[in-house]
Amino acid sequence: MFNLMRNEWMKLFSRAATYVMIGAVVLAAIAATVIMLFINSIGEDQNQTWQEQLQADNARLEQMIETGEAGFMGDDPAERIAINEYALENDIAPNTMDTFWSYLENSTFLISLIGLFAIVVASGIVASEFSWGTIKLLMIRPIARWKILLSKFITVGAFGLCLVAITAVISVILGLIFFDPGSSVRLVFEDGQVVEKSMAAYVVRLYLFNSLDVIMLTTMAFMISAVFRNSSLAIGISLFLLFVGGTATGFIAAYYDWAKYSLFANTNLSQYEMNMPIVDGMTMQFSIIMLVIYFAVFMTLAFTVFTKRDIAS
Amino acid sequence: MSQQTVVELKHVTKKIRSKTIIDDISFNVFSGEVFGFLGPNGAGKTTTIRMIVGLMKLSSGDIIVNGKSVKDDFEGAVQHVGAIVENPEMYKFMSGYKNLIHYSRMYKGISKEKIDEVVKLVGLEKRINDKVKTYSLGMRQRLGIAQSLLHDPKVLILDEPTNGLDPAGIREIRDYIRRLARERDMAVIVSSHLLSEMEMMCDRIGIIQNGKLKDVQLIEDFVGNQSHVYKIEISGAAQIADSMRQAFPAFEIKLVQDDLLINCKKEEIPAIIKWCVEEGLSVFGAAKAAKSLEDRFLEVTSEQKGEPAHV
Numbered sequence: 350m351f352n353l354m355r356n357e358w359m360k361l362f363s364r365a366a367t368y369v370m371i372g373a374v375v376l377a378a379i380a381a382t383v384i385m386l387f388i389n390s391i392g393e394d395q396n397q398t399w400q401e402q403l404q405a406d407n408a409r410l411e412q413m414i415e416t417g418e419a420g421f422m423g424d425d426p427a428e429r430i431a432i433n434e435y436a437l438e439n440d441i442a443p444n445t446m447d448t449f450w451s452y453l454e455n456s457t458f459l460i461s462l463i464g465l466f467a468i469v470v471a472s473g474i475v476a477s478e479f480s481w482g483t484i485k486l487l488m489i490r491p492i493a494r495w496k497i498l499l500s501k502f503i504t505v506g507a508f509g510l511c512l513v514a515i516t517a518v519i520s521v522i523l524g525l526i527f528f529d530p531g532s533s534v535r536l537v538f539e540d541g542q543v544v545e546k547s548m549a550a551y552v553v554r555l556y557l558f559n560s561l562d563v564i565m566l567t568t569m570a571f572m573i574s575a576v577f578r579n580s581s582l583a584i585g586i587s588l589f590l591l592f593v594g595g596t597a598t599g600f601i602a603a604y605y606d607w608a609k610y611s612l613f614a615n616t617n618l619s620q621y622e623m624n625m626p627i628v629d630g631m632t633m634q635f636s637i638i639m640l641v642i643y644f645a646v647f648m649t650l651a652f653t654v655f656t657k658r659d660i661a662s
Numbered sequence: 663m664s665q666q667t668v669v670e671l672k673h674v675t676k677k678i679r680s681k682t683i684i685d686d687i688s689f690n691v692f693s694g695e696v697f698g699f700l701g702p703n704g705a706g707k708t709t710t711i712r713m714i715v716g717l718m719k720l721s722s723g724d725i726i727v728n729g730k731s732v733k734d735d736f737e738g739a740v741q742h743v744g745a746i747v748e749n750p751e752m753y754k755f756m757s758g759y760k761n762l763i764h765y766s767r768m769y770k771g772i773s774k775e776k777i778d779e780v781v782k783l784v785g786l787e788k789r790i791n792d793k794v795k796t797y798s799l800g801m802r803q804r805l806g807i808a809q810s811l812l813h814d815p816k817v818l819i820l821d822e823p824t825n826g827l828d829p830a831g832i833r834e835i836r837d838y839i840r841r842l843a844r845e846r847d848m849a850v851i852v853s854s855h856l857l858s859e860m861e862m863m864c865d866r867i868g869i870i871q872n873g874k875l876k877d878v879q880l881i882e883d884f885v886g887n888q889s890h891v892y893k894i895e896i897s898g899a900a901q902i903a904d905s906m907r908q909a910f911p912a913f914e915i916k917l918v919q920d921d922l923l924i925n926c927k928k929e930e931i932p933a934i935i936k937w938c939v940e941e942g943l944s945v946f947g948a949a950k951a952a953k954s955l956e957d958r959f960l961e962v963t964s965e966q967k968g969e970p971a972h973v
Contacts, residue, residue, distance in 0.1 A: 482751030491741035
């Protein structure tokens with residue numbers, strides 16, 4: 350199995366396209382930093398201290414409660430006031446735009462780019478063997494077909510993780526150089542009181558949640574690639590869904606309840622974090638179960654078809 | 663005989679939906695022999711080969727390679743098989759050497775020395791580190807043979823190995839194949855629709871048509887052992903054929919293009935030539951015409967009702 354993965358890795362890194370993808374990811378990580386620096390530089394200078402800002406914020410929130418205006422962000426104004434007061438008392442500066450943590454928080458779009466490349470690789474890794482004709486010489490070896498397919502799937506995953514690692518290292522290094530460290534404490538309102546949470550854990554979770562849809566789509570692209578043996582079809586469908594799937598599901602969910610069974614209604618787990626599920630009554634558990642089911646269906650399809658079907662020209 | 667059966671096809675049948683592609687084919691291939699698998703395009707040669715190497719599944723019957731069933735123990739059976747199926751398609755973006763590394767990793771215990779040895783055998787030492795996309799068709803074919811020999815298989819299966827090669831390339835491949843069978847006691851299965859090729863390369867041939875095995879014979883039996891046919895090159899052959907038939911009613915006389923083909927014994931030839939001279943005809947030559955494989959092939963395949971053989 351290890352040798353099979355070495356083979357896949359060797360094939361992947363013998364092609365120029367792979368290096369282009371890595372280059373693009375590196376450039377995007379650098380571009381993200383430049384853009385953030387630019388946005389921060391044109392933002393108006395705040396001559397207030399953060400304490401003054403929080404006090405102003407609190408005054409505004411109190412007024413909202415008096416007038417009965419609902420918090421449009423989904424969170425309770427009273428909770429915000431409690432958090433702000435806790436920050437003032439314990440001298441914890443909130444993370445503004447120009448801190449390291451906000452920079453990381455705002456760089457999640459890099460995940461989509463990595464996802465895009467992971468989809469491209471997943472779409473080609475099986476289908477290309479068919480279009481090159483090399484599948485014949487690959488499958489006449491004393492190795493079960495499922496092992497070959499599994500080695501390919503793991504290789505896609507490893508390549509995705511590799512891109513994530515490259516992005517993470519670059520982002521953290523650039524972030525530490527160009528942004529204020531900010532506060533590594535995140536304040537949340539939980540069970541009637543304000544709790545201090547780790548900012549790092551929050552950022553990791555944020556990236557993980559954002560990765561779910563690309564992980565699912567990469568799995569789907571891999572499945573289409575293995576079932577239909579056609580990389581354009583796999584790339585086409587998966588990228589189309591990557592770009593419009595979420596939005597379309599949002600529209601459908603506004604009118605129909607069954608949208609909650611669709612893939613994209615469940616990939617965004619931060620909807621539970623923010624307390625605004627796309628369809629009322631959905632829970633985190635429900636979504637995780639749905640995701641596991643989708644994943645299992647994709648994998649079963651890929652493995653049964655790939656191991657059963659004849660390889661004819 | 664010291665020959666042992668290495669590949670055994672038992673009532674192999676392949677159906678795709680309701681269509682029978684391969685219909686109850688059985689034959690054995692022995693070690694040290696080159697077995698030719700001959701048939702017109704679309705007869706089912708490649709399908710049969712794909713079933714032997716496990717790319718396609720059998721609808722019924724079984725294939726035994728070195729005592730192991732392809733159906734029940736695919737990995738056990740196929741580890742003694744080296745093959746090129748159709749064209750030797752390699753990873754063009756990698757060097758020949760990396761391609762060989764790639765395939766060697768899929769078997770247990772293939773050393774670097776073994777790879778070098780195989781490269782030397784096919785004569786690719788100079789170009790092995792170049793990318794495959796720079797190779798000529800002949801070089802790719804040789805690289806294909808190299809990958810099929812990495813694990814010292816007991817059976818070598820080559821599907822149309824000389825397809826698209828120039829005469830020098832064809833000869834080279836043919837010599838390899840003969841040498842491998844002789845020196846390594848390998849069983850080699852070669853498929854082709856080129857009859858002249860098979861005649862020079864194979865010990866036995868099986869003829870397949872419309873998914874059915876028509877005939878399996880030793881190549882000498884297949885070509886020779888027929889009643890002798892003599893070809894007489896003669897002026898005005900077309901006009902003389904009938905009167906000659908009257909003069910020699912015992913012989914079968916056929917007019918082929920401008921030559922006469924006469925089926926007779928050797929001792930009778932002088933009488934025929936004498937008759938011709940007396941008739942005032944110019945005799946340019948008379949020779950024994952060995953029936954070529956092509957003739958036999960057309961004979962065998964056209965026994966099937968009127969289906970024209972594509973040669």
